Amino acid sequence: MSRLAYLTISMALTFWSTGISVIADESILRDGKISYVMTDLFWSVYQTSEGNQECPRGYNDGPREQFEKLFPAHEYLTVEETQLKQEIATWHPNADPEEFEFFEVEGELSWGLNLDGEVGPNDFVHPDGSVGIDNEVYRAVGCIIGFRGPDGVEYIFQNKAIIDRVYNRMMIQLADVDSLENDDSVTVNWFRGMDRLLTDATGQKAMSGGTQRIDRRWGESLIRQSTGKIEDGILTTDPIDELVIPWMNLSVPSVHIFRDARLQLNLSSEQATGLLAGYADVDTWYYQLIRNDSTHHLSNGQISGISLYKALRRLADAYPDADLGHNTAISTALDIKMTQVYVVDPLEENSE
Amino acid sequence: MYVALVSAGVFLNSHAAEIDSSTEAFLEIPRPAEFHVEITERDGPVFANSNGKTLYKWPLHKLRNGYSGEPPGTPMCYDEVVTVTAGFMSPYPPGIKLPEPEERLSCTELWPPVVAKDNAEEIGKWTVVERRDGSKQWAYEEQPLYTSVRDHFAGDVIGGSTRRYGGDSPAYRVPIGPPSQLPPGFAVRTTTVGRMLTSDKNESIYEFEGDTAAIINCINACLNNWRPVVAPALARAQGEWDLLERSPGVRQWVYRGKPLYTHILDTKSWSQQGSDVPGWTNVFTQRAPSFPQSFTVQSSIAGDVLADVNGRTIYVYRCGEDSIDQLACDHPEDTQIYRLAMCGAGNPAKCLQHWPYLIAGANETSVNRSWRIITIDPKTGRLASNEGEGNLRVWSYRDRPVYLFGGDSRPGDVNGGGTGEWRGQRNGLKAFWLRDDFMNGIL
Numbered sequence: 001m002s003r004l005a006y007l008t009i010s011m012a013l014t015f016w017s018t019g020i021s022v023i024a025d026e027s028i029l030r031d032g033k034i035s036y037v038m039t040d041l042f043w044s045v046y047q048t049s050e051g052n053q054e055c056p057r058g059y060n061d062g063p064r065e066q067f068e069k070l071f072p073a074h075e076y077l078t079v080e081e082t083q084l085k086q087e088i089a090t091w092h093p094n095a096d097p098e099e100f101e102f103f104e105v106e107g108e109l110s111w112g113l114n115l116d117g118e119v120g121p122n123d124f125v126h127p128d129g130s131v132g133i134d135n136e137v138y139r140a141v142g143c144i145i146g147f148r149g150p151d152g153v154e155y156i157f158q159n160k161a162i163i164d165r166v167y168n169r170m171m172i173q174l175a176d177v178d179s180l181e182n183d184d185s186v187t188v189n190w191f192r193g194m195d196r197l198l199t200d201a202t203g204q205k206a207m208s209g210g211t212q213r214i215d216r217r218w219g220e221s222l223i224r225q226s227t228g229k230i231e232d233g234i235l236t237t238d239p240i241d242e243l244v245i246p247w248m249n250l251s252v253p254s255v256h257i258f259r260d261a262r263l264q265l266n267l268s269s270e271q272a273t274g275l276l277a278g279y280a281d282v283d284t285w286y287y288q289l290i291r292n293d294s295t296h297h298l299s300n301g302q303i304s305g306i307s308l309y310k311a312l313r314r315l316a317d318a319y320p321d322a323d324l325g326h327n328t329a330i331s332t333a334l335d336i337k338m339t340q341v342y343v344v345d346p347l348e349e350n351s352e
Numbered sequence: 353m354y355v356a357l358v359s360a361g362v363f364l365n366s367h368a369a370e371i372d373s374s375t376e377a378f379l380e381i382p383r384p385a386e387f388h389v390e391i392t393e394r395d396g397p398v399f400a401n402s403n404g405k406t407l408y409k410w411p412l413h414k415l416r417n418g419y420s421g422e423p424p425g426t427p428m429c430y431d432e433v434v435t436v437t438a439g440f441m442s443p444y445p446p447g448i449k450l451p452e453p454e455e456r457l458s459c460t461e462l463w464p465p466v467v468a469k470d471n472a473e474e475i476g477k478w479t480v481v482e483r484r485d486g487s488k489q490w491a492y493e494e495q496p497l498y499t500s501v502r503d504h505f506a507g508d509v510i511g512g513s514t515r516r517y518g519g520d521s522p523a524y525r526v527p528i529g530p531p532s533q534l535p536p537g538f539a540v541r542t543t544t545v546g547r548m549l550t551s552d553k554n555e556s557i558y559e560f561e562g563d564t565a566a567i568i569n570c571i572n573a574c575l576n577n578w579r580p581v582v583a584p585a586l587a588r589a590q591g592e593w594d595l596l597e598r599s600p601g602v603r604q605w606v607y608r609g610k611p612l613y614t615h616i617l618d619t620k621s622w623s624q625q626g627s628d629v630p631g632w633t634n635v636f637t638q639r640a641p642s643f644p645q646s647f648t649v650q651s652s653i654a655g656d657v658l659a660d661v662n663g664r665t666i667y668v669y670r671c672g673e674d675s676i677d678q679l680a681c682d683h684p685e686d687t688q689i690y691r692l693a694m695c696g697a698g699n700p701a702k703c704l705q706h707w708p709y710l711i712a713g714a715n716e717t718s719v720n721r722s723w724r725i726i727t728i729d730p731k732t733g734r735l736a737s738n739e740g741e742g743n744l745r746v747w748s749y750r751d752r753p754v755y756l757f758g759g760d761s762r763p764g765d766v767n768g769g770g771t772g773e774w775r776g777q778r779n780g781l782k783a784f785w786l787r788d789d790f791m792n793g794i795l
Contacts, residue, residue: 062443063443064442064443067443067444067445074445074447074448075436075447075448077448077449078448078449078450078451079437079448079449079450079451079689080451080689080693080698082444082448083437083444083448083674084689084690084693084698087693087694087772087773087779088693088694088697088698091694091697091771091772092696092697165790166619166789166790167653167654167790167791195619196619217628217651217789218651218652218653218654218655218789218790219653221653221764222653246653246654248654248790248791250775251518251775251791251792251794252769252770252775252776253652253653253654253766253769253790253791254767254769254770255653287767287771291769291770291771291775291776292770292775294520294773294774294775295443295444295773296416296441296442296443296774299442299443
């Protein structure tokens, strides 16, 4: 029996038995296209209970703890000697040696992808046994409470902002798709949407089947195109030289820049979940964080911007700049969830 | 389609000729004889004293670790020089010594109280409160009143603004003024582009160029996206406001000769999205003062932003101390310790690299009270005489220099926005936004 005949009979039986419309994967394709809008995005952090494996020495101090250690008698000091000294170090960071001991991830396991196709001494092992996993952002943030789920301040608020903020409304459109199970060549278009998400009654859970207009007024510079393939329902895309992801969580419009960015997504007719991986531009990564989160917000997650910048620079593993004399990008992976959406293009060309 | 104008006793055409549509009409309310109303460039009508100096209140404002400002009827601004931090803004504790102690001014040196004479007579919302030393001070709606030493001319609002500010901003001083002349159901909000007319639910109000007070062309399918602002049965025309009858029993508000609408597709408060539709514009009671002709408007990924002649985004510096009196530190006559720390790690030369002043062209001149050319000593950041060697003629907004960011390379880049403490709200820089589709009413 052909796959199409199977699906047709399956759908008919479903209608007959339940009276509810259940659509098989391929039927949702329109002119070979299906689109998904991002609903969750956060740095992949492999966690064990209490961080026993990855953070055996504990978690890092944040600005509040560092301030108390540096200035135990602050009442005898001036704003310049204390608060502004710390703010200067935050806003004019450097890669000089740490004043404090910084706890990097020490475990062997990490989520992520093998970005460079090699297996090196600094690479992690995937929990499924795959080797050569490149994820140095994890090594930097994995022992900082604010980046750990489910209670870390960044974990909560950055993810929340992906849903709440239209500014962050990135989506992909897969084109030239014959099948969501297997297709050796598909086109992947990146756009920003400009509408609220379709959600359930709580307003928190995104639902498939919504509609998004492509933002061609403000989001033109975010449009990208790449290619990919689908194997056993998993989309793997070819690297994009430079993917810009808008990411604002506290009203400061900012971005992350990923070099060699690629997706590995488990596809269904309703959602796409998996990883976005690539090399994050270090300075852009850092300033996105501290422009959106003041020292107060960072303190709530025990995130010392001063220490974290040093770690990012120390662990940066790609895109060396000969003039600067150091790497400018750092390998990373992000957990990504997307839900199916219908896309309307104001130019009325690629509308589904 | 023609619709009959229900003038309700006012002939709009003849009336319109008498209206100065560049400024905002206000309601005359009882007030002491020593005060009058000044029309300001950005903040609409404000109350001023006999010298033309704008009157300000200092409303109570919730900060991270407490409140600052004044509870109703309680002056909190006195002549003591505050020398230590208050610890309002975590994570930094209270009790740290504030900068430049020998140069610090007291609250009242910067914000002189509006003194009431012994025989001052309270009237309407104007009352008299007693200060700690027994002297009397005018209050409006129970908020003690002050003037600002930063204001120099009648109509100046250099000391503060009625613009909306967020929870992590300093406890700002706010100019007071008479109520705008609005029918119930409307409001006006100060933005960077003008005094924006909205509904009392913050929905933007629009007008259509194809309409007149007597002719409506937004009909049929047009009404799928545009909702006429309907007046209640007892509404009456007044001043710049009139009514027309769209259909029997349905009357639509008319302002300055244009029927008013809301945009059904607007997705947020104070939106300008409807103005993207050809023929439709937001309605303002008065437009913001013009910016210099050499400036440009650039599209960024977050909206329109003001830029220089080369398209580089313009930034404003904001600063308020973490002190009990929440004094500003964003003016060139204030301490420059905070700004220099943020822009150049305390090094003025680095500041000029990272955050250069926007230099005025040799042939450029000040445009208005909001956009002026001032002279700055770049080594100190202070105001300087024109003759000094190395001094810079720079553009200022509200007498504060404006800046470019060294990290912006292309028109529309806003990479410097949010730099500094509290996302640029307390000791940092924010882009000069002219259009906000994404930031929850930041204008």
